[in-house]
Amino acid sequence: MAPLSHYLAVSAILFVIGTVGVLFRRNAIIIFMCVELMLNAVNLTLIAFAQFLGDQTGQILVFFVMTVAAAEAAVGLAIIIALFRNKQTVDVTKMNILKW
C-alpha cells in the first residue's frame, strides 16, 4: 500500500490545479468545476488520514462535504444560467459592474 505522503502529494497537486483554475480561468463553468476539484482534493486528504490514523471521523466528514457539494452544484448552476440569460455570456471578466 502506498505511503501517506503519496496520497497527500496527489491531493496537494489536485488542490493547486483547482485553485489556479478558480483564480485564472474565465469561463464560469470551468471555474465551477475547479471548485469541485478543490473539494475533492480535500476529500482525498480526509480519506487518506482516516485510513492511516484508523479514525472513521474523516470518512463521515467526506459524506457531509459531498452532500454540500451536490447542493452547491445545483445552486451554482442555477446562478450561472441566470447570469447567461442576462448577459449572453459566462465570461466572468465581463461581470465587473460591482465597483467604485
Add this chain to the structure above:
Amino acid sequence: MTQLIPYIVLAPLAAFAINTFFGSRMKGQLAGWIATFAVFISFIITAGLFIQMMGRAPEERAIHYTMLDWIHVGRVQVNIAYLIDQLSIVFMLVITGVGTLIHLYSIAYMKGDRGFWRFFVYLNLFIVMMLQLVMADNYLWTFLGWEGVGLCSYLLIGFWYDENKNNDAAKKAFVVNRIGDFGFLVAMGAMLYQFGSLNYLDILGSGGNMVDGVRHAGMAMGLAAGAPILTIITLMLFLGCTGKSAQIPLYVWLPDAMAGPTPVSALIHAATMVTSGIFLVARSNILFALSPTTLGVVAAVGAVTAIFAASIGIFQNDIKKVLAYSTVSQLGYMFLALGVGAFTAGVFHVVTHAFFKACLFLGSGAVIHAMHHEQDMQKMGGLKKYLPITFWTFFFATLAIAGIPPFAGFFSKDEILWQAFSRGSVLLWLIGAIAALMTAFYMFRAVFLTFYGKPRFDEHHHTPHEVDWKMWLPLVVLAALSIVGGFLGMPSVFGAGNAIESWLEPIVGQGEHISLAMGTGAENTGLEWAMMAVSVAIALAGILIAVRIYERKRTLAADEAKLGGIYQLVHNKYYVDEIYNAGIVQPIYNISESFLWKIVDVRIIDGIINGFAHIAEIGSGSIRRIQTGIAQNYAVLIVVGLAIVVGWLVMF
C-alpha cells in the same frame, strides 16, 4: 422673612415665563399687569427684609442664603447663593421699587405696540438679572447677572428692530460692553490666582470684618497695600465698570442706547443697570482702597467724564440725548466719589440719581408720547399748559439734579463735591463744580425749550393731552422721592445723623478709612458750610444763565449755531464717535477684511482644509483602481495573503 428670599427673584422669573409662553395670546394689557405685579411682589419682600434688617444690630444685618452648590473644583467653591447686606438691599430697593413704577408706566406707554408682551418679557428678565447682579455672594454669579443685564439691554435697545438704526445702537452697546466684560473676566482670573476664591466673603472678609479678610489673605501671601496684583485686579474690574457704567473711554454706547423705548432708558440706562459699576466698586471697596493707583484712575476718569459729558449735553436738541449725556455725567460724579474713597457718597448718589433721573426720563417719555414721538426740543415749546403734571414733576426733578436745596440731588452732589475737596484735591473739586454749573444750565435749557415759550409745533393740528394715571402716578411718586430722598444722607454738619452713612458703615467704612489713611488728602471739616454755599451758588448761577438765554431771549438752535466752531464741536459730541470710527473701528474692519478674512481665513484656514481634501482626492483616485469589480482579482489577493500568512507561520 429669610425663607422668602428666593421669591424676590422667582416672582419676576415666573412672570417672565408666563409672558414668554402665553403673552402673545393675552388680551389687552394683561401681560403688562402680570409683569408689574410680579415686580411689586419682589418689592414688598425686599421692603420687608429691609425693615427686618433695620431691627437688628449693624453687625448682624447681613444674610447669607445658599441655594445650590454650583461649581466645586479643587479648592474653589462657587455656590448659587445670595449675600444680602446693607449694600445690596439698597440696590434691591431701588431696582424693585423704581422697577415697579416704571413697569406701571410702561403699561400705558407701550399700549398698542405690537410687541407689548415681548417688551414685558424682556423687562422682567432684566429685573431678574439685575437682582442676580446685586444679590450674588460671589463675583462669578455677579458676572452672570452682569452679562444678563447686558443681554436685556441689547434686546431692549433694539426693541423696535424694524428700524436699522436701532439695531446698530443695540449692537454698539453690546460690543462696547464686551470690551469691559473682558476686564471683568481678567480680574476674576487674577482673583482666582491670588486668593483662590471668588466669594465676596472669602476675598473681602465677612460683614464688619471684611478688611481683616483681605489683610489675612494679603498677609498670608505676602501682599502689601498697593501690591501690583491688587492694582491689576482693581484696574481690570474698573475696565468692566467703564463699559457697563458708561465712563470714558467706553461711554459711547449710552447716548445711542436712547434708541430704545423711553421706559427702558429710565429703568436700564439711568436708574439701575448703569449703576452696576458703582455697585461693583463699592462692593470691592477694600480691594480698591488698598490700591491707591487705581483709586486715582477712578477719580480722574470720573471727574473727566462728568465734565466732558456735561459739556456735550449743552447743545443737544434731542430731549433724550440731553438726559443720556446727563446720566453719563452723573455716573462720572459717582465714580469721582468712589475714586476719592467716599464710597457712601457714591452709593448715595446712585439712589438719588435713580429717583430724579428716572423721573426725568419718564417725564420726557410723557412729552414724547404727547407729541406723537417727536423728540426734538426745537419743535416743542409751551407744553407747560398742556402737560401740567408732567411739567411740575419734570421741574422738581430738574431742581434736584441741578443741586438746589432741599431737593435730593443737592445733598448727594454736595457730599461728592465736598469729599472730592476734602479727601481729593482742589482740581477734582473744581472740575466737579464746573460740571455742576453745566448740569444746572443744560437741564434748565431743556426745561425752557420744552415747556416754556411759544409752541413751535402746529397747535391746531394736534393738541397734546396729559397722560393717564398709569403714567403720571409714577412721575408723581418719583418726583416726591426726588424732593425728600436727600434727607437719607443729610451732611453731619446739619446736626442730624447721616442715615445712609451709618447704614453702609459696616460695608464700606473700613475701606473709607484705609483710603483716607493712604491718600494724600485729609478729612477737614472746617469749610463744609462754606463749600455748601458755594455749590448752591454754582447751581443758581447755572440756572440764571439758562433763564437769561433761553427764557428771556428765547434762543433757539439757529442762534446757538452763531457760536461757530465751538458750537459745531460740542454739538457733534467732540467727534468722539468719528474718532473711534476712524481710529479703531475702521482699522479693525480693514484688517479683518484684507488680512483676517482674505488671507487668514480664505488662504490659511480654508487652504488647510481644502488641502487635506485634495490630498485625499488624489490619493483615493489612484487607490480606487484596486477595486476592479472582478471577483477573481479579489480571490487572487486573498490567496496571496493567505500564502503569506501560512508561509509566515510555517517559517517561524
